[in-house]
Amino acid sequence: MEETDLYRAKTGEEIVNEQTYSFTDRGGRDVTLRPEMTPTVARMVAGKRKELSFPVRWYSIPNCFRYERPQRGRLREFWQLNVDMLGAQSAYADAEIIDVAYRIMVRFGADPQNFQIKVNTRTLMTEFFTDTLGLDETGSYKLSKLIDKKNKLKPEEFTDNAKNIIGNKVSVLEKFLNASRLDDVTEIMQNSKGIAELKQVLSALDGCGIQNYVFDPSLMRGFDYYTGMIFEVFDTNPVNARSLFGGGRYDNLVDLFGVESVPAVGFGMGDLTMQDYLETYNLTPELSTGITLGIATVESSVVSGAINLASTLRDQGISCVVDYTETKLGKKLKSLVEQGAAYILTIGPDEFASDQFVIRQSVTSTEQSLSESELGPYLAKLSQS
Amino acid sequence: MEETDLYRAKTGEEIVNEQTYSFTDRGGRDVTLRPEMTPTVARMVAGKRKELSFPVRWYSIPNCFRYERPQRGRLREFWQLNVDMLGAQSAYADAEIIDVAYRIMVRFGADPQNFQIKVNTRTLMTEFFTDTLGLDETGSYKLSKLIDKKNKLKPEEFTDNAKNIIGNKVSVLEKFLNASRLDDVTEIMQNSKGIAELKQVLSALDGCGIQNYVFDPSLMRGFDYYTGMIFEVFDTNPVNARSLFGGGRYDNLVDLFGVESVPAVGFGMGDLTMQDYLETYNLTPELSTGITLGIATVESSVVSGAINLASTLRDQGISCVVDYTETKLGKKLKSLVEQGAAYILTIGPDEFASDQFVIRQSVTSTEQSLSESELGPYLAKLSQS
Numbered sequence: 001m002e003e004t005d006l007y008r009a010k011t012g013e014e015i016v017n018e019q020t021y022s023f024t025d026r027g028g029r030d031v032t033l034r035p036e037m038t039p040t041v042a043r044m045v046a047g048k049r050k051e052l053s054f055p056v057r058w059y060s061i062p063n064c065f066r067y068e069r070p071q072r073g074r075l076r077e078f079w080q081l082n083v084d085m086l087g088a089q090s091a092y093a094d095a096e097i098i099d100v101a102y103r104i105m106v107r108f109g110a111d112p113q114n115f116q117i118k119v120n121t122r123t124l125m126t127e128f129f130t131d132t133l134g135l136d137e138t139g140s141y142k143l144s145k146l147i148d149k150k151n152k153l154k155p156e157e158f159t160d161n162a163k164n165i166i167g168n169k170v171s172v173l174e175k176f177l178n179a180s181r182l183d184d185v186t187e188i189m190q191n192s193k194g195i196a197e198l199k200q201v202l203s204a205l206d207g208c209g210i211q212n213y214v215f216d217p218s219l220m221r222g223f224d225y226y227t228g229m230i231f232e233v234f235d236t237n238p239v240n241a242r243s244l245f246g247g248g249r250y251d252n253l254v255d256l257f258g259v260e261s262v263p264a265v266g267f268g269m270g271d272l273t274m275q276d277y278l279e280t281y282n283l284t285p286e287l288s289t290g291i292t293l294g295i296a297t298v299e300s301s302v303v304s305g306a307i308n309l310a311s312t313l314r315d316q317g318i319s320c321v322v323d324y325t326e327t328k329l330g331k332k333l334k335s336l337v338e339q340g341a342a343y344i345l346t347i348g349p350d351e352f353a354s355d356q357f358v359i360r361q362s363v364t365s366t367e368q369s370l371s372e373s374e375l376g377p378y379l380a381k382l383s384q385s
Numbered sequence: 386m387e388e389t390d391l392y393r394a395k396t397g398e399e400i401v402n403e404q405t406y407s408f409t410d411r412g413g414r415d416v417t418l419r420p421e422m423t424p425t426v427a428r429m430v431a432g433k434r435k436e437l438s439f440p441v442r443w444y445s446i447p448n449c450f451r452y453e454r455p456q457r458g459r460l461r462e463f464w465q466l467n468v469d470m471l472g473a474q475s476a477y478a479d480a481e482i483i484d485v486a487y488r489i490m491v492r493f494g495a496d497p498q499n500f501q502i503k504v505n506t507r508t509l510m511t512e513f514f515t516d517t518l519g520l521d522e523t524g525s526y527k528l529s530k531l532i533d534k535k536n537k538l539k540p541e542e543f544t545d546n547a548k549n550i551i552g553n554k555v556s557v558l559e560k561f562l563n564a565s566r567l568d569d570v571t572e573i574m575q576n577s578k579g580i581a582e583l584k585q586v587l588s589a590l591d592g593c594g595i596q597n598y599v600f601d602p603s604l605m606r607g608f609d610y611y612t613g614m615i616f617e618v619f620d621t622n623p624v625n626a627r628s629l630f631g632g633g634r635y636d637n638l639v640d641l642f643g644v645e646s647v648p649a650v651g652f653g654m655g656d657l658t659m660q661d662y663l664e665t666y667n668l669t670p671e672l673s674t675g676i677t678l679g680i681a682t683v684e685s686s687v688v689s690g691a692i693n694l695a696s697t698l699r700d701q702g703i704s705c706v707v708d709y710t711e712t713k714l715g716k717k718l719k720s721l722v723e724q725g726a727a728y729i730l731t732i733g734p735d736e737f738a739s740d741q742f743v744i745r746q747s748v749t750s751t752e753q754s755l756s757e758s759e760l761g762p763y764l765a766k767l768s769q770s
Contacts, residue, residue, distance in 0.1 A: 001406075001418075001450070001462065021386075023408030026452045033386075033418075053723040055710060063448075065386070067411045077386065092688055092709045103699075207689045208696055303477055304592045311593055314488075324477045325440060338438040 004030040006039045009256055010225035014145075019066040033065040037082040037268060038225065038250065045086050045264075046257035054087025054262070073242060073273045083247075084266030086254070091197065094229040094249060095204030097265045101233060101247070102210050104269070109283040115244070118216040119201065119231045122248070124185070124194025125220065128176060132189055133166050147177070148220040151241075177218040185217060201229050225250040229265065240276050245269040292383055293320035293359075294341025296332040298348035300324075306347045309372065316376040318383065337362045343379065389415040391424045394641055395610035398530075404451040418450040422467040422653060423610065423635065430471050430649075431642035439472025439647070458627055458658045468632075469651030471639070476582065479614040479634060480589030482650045486618060486630070487595050489654070494668040500629070503601040504586065504616045507633070509570070509579025510605065513561060517574055518551050532562070533605040536626075562603040570602060586614050610635040614650065625661050630654040677768055678705035678744075679726025681717040683733035685709075691732045694757065701761040703768065722747045728764065 007016045021033040034040055037060060045056060060082050068074050083100050085093050098117060105115055125147075129140040143165050150158055162170050172188065179185045182195055182202075189195070198215065205213055213231075221230045232246030247267025254262035278284045293313065297306045303324040310320045321339065323332040329346070336344055344360045351357050355371045359378070370378055392401045406418040419425055422445060430441060445467050453459050468485050470478050483502060490500055514525035528550050535543055547555050557573065564570045567580055567587075574580070583600065590598055598616075606615045613634030620629060632652025639647035663669045678698065682691045688709040695705045706724065708717040714731070721729055729745045736742050740756045744763070755763055 018411075021408075021410060023406075025406060026403075053720045055708070055720075057706065057724075088710050090709060092692065092707075096692075096707075099696075204689070204692070207692055304589070307477065307481075307589070307592055311484075321442065322477075322481075323440070324475060325473050335438045335440075339442075 001031050002034055002040060002043070004032045006043065006256075007032055007035065010223070010250075010253060011036065011039060012222050012224045014222070015066065019068055021065045021067060034062065035066045036064055036223070037062050037080060038084070038223070038266065039253065039256075041082065041084050041086075041266070042250070042253040042262075042264065043257060045262060046254045046259045049254075049259060049262065052087075055093070056086045057084075058086070059083045073240070073270075073276055075272055079271040081269040082266060083269075084264060086262050086264040088265075089251065089263035091200035091229075092204050093263075093265050094201045095208060097247060097267060098201075098205060098213070098231055099208045099210065101231075101245070101267055101269070102208070102212075105233065108274075108278060108285075110277070110281065112210075112212040114236050114281060115212065115277075116234045116236055117205075117210070117213040117231055118219045118234060118243075119198065119205075119213050119229065120216055120219040121194045121198050121201075121229045122226045123197050123228055124189075124192060124217070127189060127192050127194050128217075132172065132176075133169050135166065139165055143173075144220055147218060148222055150177075150218055179217050180215070182215055197228065221246060221248055223248075223250075225253045227251045231267070235277050235280065237280055239280055240273070242273065244273045244277055288340060291321050291336075291340045291342070292318055293343045293345060293379060294333075294336030294339065294362075295320060295322045295345045295347060296329060296336060297322065297324050298329055298346060300326070302347050302349060302352065305352055309347075309375070313376055313379065316380060318376060318379045343382070345375075386416050387419055387425060387428070389417040391428065391641075392417055392420065395608070395638060396421065396424060397607050397609045399607070400451065404453055406450045406452060419447065420451045421449055421608070422447050422465060423469070423608070423651065424638065424641075426467065426469050426471075426651070427635070427638040427647075427649065428642060430647060431639045431644045434639075434644060434647065437472075440478070441471045442469075443471070444468045458625070458655075458661055460657055464656040466654040467651060468654075469649060471647050471649040473650075474636065474648035476585035476614075477589050478648075478650050479586045480593060482632060482652055483586075483590060483598075483616055484593045484595065486616075486632070486652055486654070487593070487597075490618065493659075493663060493670075495662070495666065497595075497597040499621050499666060500597060500662075501619050501621055502590075502595070502598040502616055503604045503619060503628075504583065504590075504598050504614065505601055505604040506579045506583050506586075506614045507611045508582050508613055509574075509577060509602070512574060512577050512579050513602075517557065517561075518554050520551065524550055528558075529605055532603060533607055535562075535603060564602050565600070567600055582613065606631060606633055608633075608635075610638045612636045616652070620662050620665065622665055624665055625658070627658065629658045629662055673725060676706050676721075676725045676727070677703055678728045678730060678764060679718075679721030679724065679747075680705060680707045680730045680732060681714060681721060682707065682709050683714055683731060685711070687732050687734060687737065690737055694732075694760070698761055698764065701765060703761060703764045728767070730760075 004022050015035050020035050023031060025031050061079055063077055063079050065077050067076060070076060085097060129135045129143060135143060146161050159170055162173055166173060176188055182198060185195060219230060219232055226248040228249030230248035232243040234243055245267060249265040251263040254264060295306050295310060297303050306322050306324065310322050313320050323336055333344060342362055344362055345357055356369050357372060357375055358367050358369050360367045389407050400420050405420055408416060410416050446464055448462055448464050450462050452461060455461060468482065470482060514520045514528060520528060531546050544555055547558055551558060561573055567583060570580060604615060604617055611633040613636065615633035617628040617631030630652060634650040636648040639649065680691050680695060682688050691707050695707050698705050708721055718729060727747055729747055730742055741754050742757060742760055743752050743754050745752045
């Protein structure tokens, strides 16, 4: 939760006016459930800047809230991995942030041929809007929002809307947006700071061994606080048409809190689009419940003994679960397997009397008869292998 | 976020009327940021009951919100470990939940002599209110809330308030509340179901080897949904006077969702009171930033090479951070150590030219000169030892 004002300044009109969960709290404060994490990171770093050792590399996995139509890749509450670096104004820092994003994809098992990193810079866009198109701040803002929505509009719609802002310069705009190489843009704009900046970032990406990036001058990103490099990661499979996640440089956001400037760059990776990607490529990590041994009691007289045994095994680092309910044995065994028990131990009075406990492997049904004291070492050995 | 109605039914008047963050969303719904997790768990289990395999053992660590005066052990946003078991109505289940709480304390390093588990049951309280004191539902509710606040009131205040509810039966109440053994209560109440129930739970705790519990008939717990066993964990050091955390049985909460009854028991452990406890006994776990190697570049010509080296080392499982900023070298080295680098590598053109890299241990300043290809194996060996 943050003061609503935090988002009014730099997050972007659409989110603040249409998508926030905002309300007045019992103390009369206007507050908003964070729709994204970056302004919060900037606020926290501004508050702790005297104690921090820069550059700060920081990550968090907060939940965020946006009142949007729930759909594929979008829910009203989502979780987002945020990775940020504050205190370094360098193309290497830009590239390091993209490299972290790239490595996370690869570590999830993604083949670099199956995703693409689109890169651009706000510096170039500002130069183009101001110097080439001669737009003022309002015109630039309008055009930037139009470009950000380009993929959701029909080509004619986009052209009509663009004409309203820049008149007959639409052809220059279209030539610019269709550029696929930095050299294409150089034909339109000489001595561009943005191009120089991008060349450094892309060359640093080459140095990291990243090959699946492209320059995309139509990449805008929604947030108003970006000041330099921006990037988005896309699935190459058209089933996930929208960007998976993205980020960029925001050198003026920490200033909002009235402190000295802290240059910053980062990205936010949402759980839902990533889940769609991982499912598309069958890369979803398998999470185990971690239950090694399921213990089923056959009657109430042995429950205490079974619980004691479980305690002893847990002290030896073996995770186990006891089903001491009065359910029928067959149902208990089924339930323990469904809960993830890799091994099953059925306990009745005979087991304790004879000190013979039969451990059954759930999948193969192979059995092993052991004394009580042998159970722990046997299971410990199994969980290591 | 939940519909506000979820809490109106069973959470308790004080929280719902005075402490929730409630508002109307953009779709006109009355919603509340969860002040606690249990009703959410009940809602989710009710929704998935056809797919779940009972008994369900479930944990989560959500953030919760309460508009309270911020103070020691209380902030308006806090995180809470919730551990619940649904589908088992058994004293063993009650004991298992307490055992999990006990084991978490011990695993944090707490000496069982330094915390105490107070146990009671709502069954006993209801019998006492109804059968012994002859109270109706309203009177019982009022008295339960008064007992819950007993420790915050002066003795005379408590007695005066109690007299307003139960008149001259105050002496019976005080005898009851001062009972320190179940036998003391048996003198007041014969054939109590609550006592029989508690004996089973306490006997199961004995079976788990737990010794630091006490019966406390003045333990009430705030939430209205409890139906059976309730418990709270206290620091024995009076610096943390308030309960650290607690829980209990809530057999009628899942019913609220119009489905068949699912008996349940669980607890919620808040981050702030636990932090106070761990700090009191110097048990706070040390969290490392995990930076093994800090690389400082002496000039910009070697930055690419340093980043490449870091990439290679990361591929070998070694975590490292490169300071490629234009800061002075001395400041970089200091900053890397502050960020947790256990080893430092300073890189200039000579290092690459001679293929000699000097790794310095941050604390001892002992140095080791290695070739580029030896760095990975050397550091991998160090991080294993």
